[in-house]
Amino acid sequence: MRLLKARSLEFEEFLDEKTILLYAILSHRWENEEITYKEILKPTRKALAEAKRGFQKIRVYAAKATKNSLEYLWVNIYYIDKTSSTELSKAINSMFRWYRAAAVCYAYLCDVPPPLAAEGLQDFKLIALRKLVFYINNWMPAGTKKELARPIAPERKTTRIEDTAYCMLGLFDINMPMLYGEGERAFIRL
Template identity: 45%
Template sequence: MWLINVHTLELEYFMGQNTPPYAILSHTWEDEEVTYQDMRQLTPDTGTRNKQGFAKIRETCRLAASDGLRYAWVDTCCIDKSSSAELTEAINSMYRWYEDAAVCYAYLSDFDDSADETALAASRWFTRGWTLQELIAPENVTFWSRNWVKLGDKWDLNDCLHTITNIPARLLRGTSIVSDYSIACRMSWAARRETTRVEDTAYCLLGLFNINMSLLYGEGSNAFYRL
């Protein structure tokens, strides 16, 4: 997997047991996201640092460094999406990568830290398909407002998260595991979530069902039937 060195902002590649501890970002995609190609060509003279999405990378690296970590993973720029083989491997590995992370920073770009906790439910983060596994898989998830003010962690916000997502509080606390719950139950957690691409409604659930599957973008809703 590709990881960002939080001190140099360079991408470095690791495999298997050689992978160092890392932080991971959970967020919703927006305009001007930074790509893998952008990061490989990153210099003080390129326009990458002016992209809106670069701020998320910079803040993720800052938080990781403050947590004593040298590396961070951000999906926008740590996957070479021009390679179908790398994209397939990444999506099939995604749940494990979040599960293995030392900490996951959930960035709610549309949530004001001055708002009441009950207003969390309105955040777009809770409506997206990919963020479901990003909430469940990591043991340590901390939530951050649009201004990067810490809102709490998965334990502090347990009751609120359960109310918003209908995911059992025991699972969010880590006192039960995903396989304790039926397929129908797991599927219900994703029922109201959306993805930009139709195929991703299936692909974003691979980890929750412990399935590996080839990716066929263009197959439309057939991806869900294959799942």
């Protein structure tokens, strides 16, 4: 598992997940100017990546984690090399476990304006998490999973048919290879 140090914003690789200390995980709505793992690794592109809105989101996230005495961070778009099908498959198979093991999840809903309305949370449901804190537009605190339990009913909507099956891997505690393009056959394999 690849994590980011909250204070230095440098990557650290953990080969044995049992050695990982407490970490915060970020679940977020994707925006324009998100950064990728490859962008942040290339010295020639790093400055451009750090100027993007996606990196600013990481900075605020790191500050919140540091304030809560957490040394490490994880966020999907930034830590998974999506150009590697092996890494992407491993990440999807591990995602439920990673969310469940996190000390806290900061759910950032950048497109939900204040005041928070239940309809703003309908498409955002996470069941693996013990501690979940919601933030809305400009990182304004919106409440916890417990406080917002009613609008966070366990339903899941995805953009790809396969992802509906893949998001249930953790619930059933299984692993299977990702075969994008298989459509509804993913449910038969599940």
